[in-house]
Amino acid sequence: xxxxxxxxxxxxxxxxxxxxxxxxxxxxxxxxxxxxxxxxxxxxxxxxxxxxxxxxxxxxxxxxxxxxxxxxxxxxxxxxxxxxxxxxxxxxxxxxxxxxxxxxxxxxxxxxxxxxxxxxxxxxxxxxxxxxxxxxxxxxxxxxxxxxxxxxxxxxxxxxxxxxxxxxxxxxxxxxxxxxxxxxxxxxxxxxxxxxxxxxxxxxxxxxxxxxxxxxxxxxxxxxxxxxxxxxxxxxxxxxxxxxxxxxxxxxxxxxxxxxxxxxxxxxxxxxxxxxxxxxxx
Numbered sequence: 001x002x003x004x005x006x007x008x009x010x011x012x013x014x015x016x017x018x019x020x021x022x023x024x025x026x027x028x029x030x031x032x033x034x035x036x037x038x039x040x041x042x043x044x045x046x047x048x049x050x051x052x053x054x055x056x057x058x059x060x061x062x063x064x065x066x067x068x069x070x071x072x073x074x075x076x077x078x079x080x081x082x083x084x085x086x087x088x089x090x091x092x093x094x095x096x097x098x099x100x101x102x103x104x105x106x107x108x109x110x111x112x113x114x115x116x117x118x119x120x121x122x123x124x125x126x127x128x129x130x131x132x133x134x135x136x137x138x139x140x141x142x143x144x145x146x147x148x149x150x151x152x153x154x155x156x157x158x159x160x161x162x163x164x165x166x167x168x169x170x171x172x173x174x175x176x177x178x179x180x181x182x183x184x185x186x187x188x189x190x191x192x193x194x195x196x197x198x199x200x201x202x203x204x205x206x207x208x209x210x211x212x213x214x215x216x217x218x219x220x221x222x223x224x225x226x227x228x229x230x231x232x233x234x235x236x237x238x239x240x241x242x243x244x245x246x247x248x249x250x251x252x253x254x255x256x257x258x259x260x261x262x263x264x265x266x267x268x269x270x271x272x273x274x275x276x277x278x279x280x281x282x
Contacts, residue, residue: 001016001017001019001020001052004016004051004052004210005017006209007209007210007211007212008048008051009044011038011039011040011041011044012040012044012047012048012051014038014039014040015034015038015040015044015045015048016048016052018034018037018038019034019048019060019064023064023067023068023071024064024068024071024072026061026064027061027064027065027067027068029061031045031046031057034057045057083095083096100241103225103241103242104241104242104245106225106242107223107224107225107242107245107246108245109225110223110224110225111222111223111224111246111249112221112222112223115220115221115222116222116246116249116250116253117253118219118220119176119178119204119220119222119250119253120250120253120254120257121257122176122202122204122219122220123148123153123176123250123253123254124253124254124257124258125174126153126154126174126175126176126202127154127172127174127175128154128155128156128171128175128176129145129148129153129154129155129156129175129176129177129178130155130156130158130164130167130168130171130175130176130177130178130192130196130201131144131145131155131156131157131158131177131178131179131180132157132158132164132177132178132179132180132188132189132192132193133157133159133179133180133181133189134159134161134181134186134188134189136182136239136240137180137181137182137186137189137239137240137243138157138159138180139240140180140206140240140243140244140247141157141158141159141178141180142157143244143247144157144178144180144247144250144251145157147247147248147251148251148254150265150266150269151251151254151255151258151261151262151265151266152258152261152262152265153258158192161187161188161189161191161192164188164189164191164192165191165192165195167192168192168193168195168196168199168201169195169199170199171195171196171200171201172199172200172201173200173201173202174201174202175196175201175202176201176202176203176204177192177193177196177197177201177202177203177204178203178204178205178206179192179193179203179204179205179206179207179214179217179218180206180207180243181205181206181207181212181214182207182208182209182224182239182243183207183208183209183212184205184207184208184209184210184211184212184213184214184215185209185212185213185214186214189214190213190214190217193205193214193217193218194217196217197217197218197219198217202219202220203217203218203219203220204218204219204220204221204222205217205218205220205221205222206222206224206243206246206247207221207222207223207224208223208224208225208239208242210223222246224239224242224243224245224246225242
């Protein structure tokens with residue numbers, strides 16, 4: 001709901017906000033009751049249910065009842081209020097920990113295993129892998145590339161938009177291009193992804209907006225979630241947690257598929273760096 005909310009109409013957002021804020025209470029409401037509670041129509045409630053991935057309101061209501069039961073059983077608490085300027089550091093730690101936990105849980109629910117599986121298949125067989133990211137997403141791109149290099153794959157992270165495009169021109173079928181952009185609207189990331197798509201490479205978008213422009217040029221879309229944005233923690237920062245989870249899923253999946261070569265490559269990289277983690281003898 002947090003991921004899809006910004007792309008909804010205002011009336012649908014009211015329904016989603018009510019459901020996210022009080023799943024137990026909304027689970028007891030009929031479609032008419034929820035429409036009255038949110039000041040919308042029954043049609044809006046049904047449309048919101050479908051956008052959230054349910055055939056109809058009845059299915060969403062059953063899911064809400066299950067979520068309410070899980071919460072009542074002592075599951076992780078809901079995210080607390082935003083961090084205030086005068087919060088003591090102990091509260092900051094607790095709030096951030098809860099938000100990170102919730103963000104990871106939301107991303108795990110949002111991710112489509114079939115899409116992840118397809119992306120892993122393409123990566124495991126790729127001749128070359130290009131990864132695009134800007135700002136905080138650029139750091140995640142570098143993290144993925146470092147992981148893939150450790151298991152012997154040819155991968156590059158392109159933060160410079162001009163270099164990204166000129167390299168994307170060289171991609172062909174059998175290559176993979178990955179764009180990491182929370183908003184799905186970052187031009188410096190979309191442009192090389194489009195070029196790679198047009199040249200026949202398999203393209204993957206890791207984004208928090210499954211209906212954004214970047215997904216138009218993606219063969220596979222991996223949807224992330226994000227913690228609630230606040231004055232001290234904008235979406236660009238909080239989105240990195242969910243992006244790193246997706247990156248780890250891709251890496252582990254590829255390592256599983258290529259275990260016979262990945263395991264020796266990892267062992268060799270550990271051995272090559274071992275002396276750098278051992279104090280010199282005196």
